[in-house]
Amino acid sequence: MRSTGSLPLIKEMNRSLILETIRTKSPISRAQIAKHTGLHPSTVTRIVASLLEDGIIEEKGMHDQPKVVGRQPIMLSLVADSMHVVGVAVEITSATGLIVNLHGEVVEREEQIWESTGKDDIVQGIKSIIDRLMEKGRGRGVKILGVGIGMHGMVDHARGVCLYAPAFGWKDAPISDLLSPHYDFPIRVENNANTMALGEYWFGQSNVASLAAVKVGHAIGSGIILNESLFVGEAFSAGEIGHFTVAFDGPLCNCGNHGCLETVASIDAIVRQGRRMLRDGVTSELLHLTGTNLDALDFSHICQGAALGDQLSLQLFADAGSHIGVAVANLINMLNPRKVLIGGEIFAALDFILPKIREVVDVRALAIPRAKVEIEPVGLGRDAVAIGAVTLILRDVFGHPRPGKTME
Numbered sequence: 001m002r003s004t005g006s007l008p009l010i011k012e013m014n015r016s017l018i019l020e021t022i023r024t025k026s027p028i029s030r031a032q033i034a035k036h037t038g039l040h041p042s043t044v045t046r047i048v049a050s051l052l053e054d055g056i057i058e059e060k061g062m063h064d065q066p067k068v069v070g071r072q073p074i075m076l077s078l079v080a081d082s083m084h085v086v087g088v089a090v091e092i093t094s095a096t097g098l099i100v101n102l103h104g105e106v107v108e109r110e111e112q113i114w115e116s117t118g119k120d121d122i123v124q125g126i127k128s129i130i131d132r133l134m135e136k137g138r139g140r141g142v143k144i145l146g147v148g149i150g151m152h153g154m155v156d157h158a159r160g161v162c163l164y165a166p167a168f169g170w171k172d173a174p175i176s177d178l179l180s181p182h183y184d185f186p187i188r189v190e191n192n193a194n195t196m197a198l199g200e201y202w203f204g205q206s207n208v209a210s211l212a213a214v215k216v217g218h219a220i221g222s223g224i225i226l227n228e229s230l231f232v233g234e235a236f237s238a239g240e241i242g243h244f245t246v247a248f249d250g251p252l253c254n255c256g257n258h259g260c261l262e263t264v265a266s267i268d269a270i271v272r273q274g275r276r277m278l279r280d281g282v283t284s285e286l287l288h289l290t291g292t293n294l295d296a297l298d299f300s301h302i303c304q305g306a307a308l309g310d311q312l313s314l315q316l317f318a319d320a321g322s323h324i325g326v327a328v329a330n331l332i333n334m335l336n337p338r339k340v341l342i343g344g345e346i347f348a349a350l351d352f353i354l355p356k357i358r359e360v361v362d363v364r365a366l367a368i369p370r371a372k373v374e375i376e377p378v379g380l381g382r383d384a385v386a387i388g389a390v391t392l393i394l395r396d397v398f399g400h401p402r403p404g405k406t407m408e
């Protein structure tokens, strides 16, 4: 725990507590802030004055409520564009970088396809994205508070080290230390499924005490928020739902086990299965979409096929949905969350896959936790990981306790 008794620290904590209250409860009056935080009204008035002077919050006229007798209180809310953070999603085949404001709105965007996935190339690629965004930010007169990175693999977020990036084939990359010397703001790193969960918790209208964000793409993982805190486990591997065994004699996984969820339901596994069935002679619209070149078959073809009502495409998504549904049912039985949110590259196919996931969960999850959980697409869509990554910086600015906040 933080030591208490230092006056500047108490001031800073009170300031971030008030900011957090305004962020989550606005529009809110000074009196309501005092009531909510337990701080003395004079303290609230003083700190609010300083936040107004800094342009971080603004007064919003009169209370938009039914008229009450007497003076209407002046309401306060955040100025969305008073602060900006860069969020970067580092995925297996590409990366997306965003400049995001305090409301989680995307101001600028940069994309990069990985041509090489060596350790140095990935770090260089992340740096290039940050530099391009900073250039765009300067053009807009935007000040960047810091950079949050949602990273493929297992991440020690306290040290900013990617411990293991299975798809890239390397270990122990001190991402934060490699990038920090180039910038005068903080760089924080966290696993990409975890930043997806954080983004949903902060911005995605899923501000519930417990949720699991399941990320299905070239790999499968999940970020878990329990009792309002990100749960990362003892070795930062919590939420590795992709390695749930769902098929005892299934294909070999890159983790060494057989029949992991990832081997039958990742988008690569869906494409592989599609190719296999086409080679076996199944007739399908996919043959036309790929010009009969089966090696060219990719995930977008299967999405197109499903939209056209192609039976094979629909079957591939139903099979993947069944496997994901089994894993989600296990997750629900174990964690009893309020929400399970599905995102990642699979997002484009959720219209076809989500009904199957719900159907399987209805059958396989225990009735009591099933009755309490909603299974939905991530509210932030395709940008969920990168938008979530900005919370790694924002949680230092706003109050506490924050999900995953490290208290020294």
Ligand SMILES: [Zn+2]
Pocket (backbone or CB within 6 Å): 242, 243, 253, 254, 255, 256, 257, 260, 262
């Ligand atoms: Zn595995």
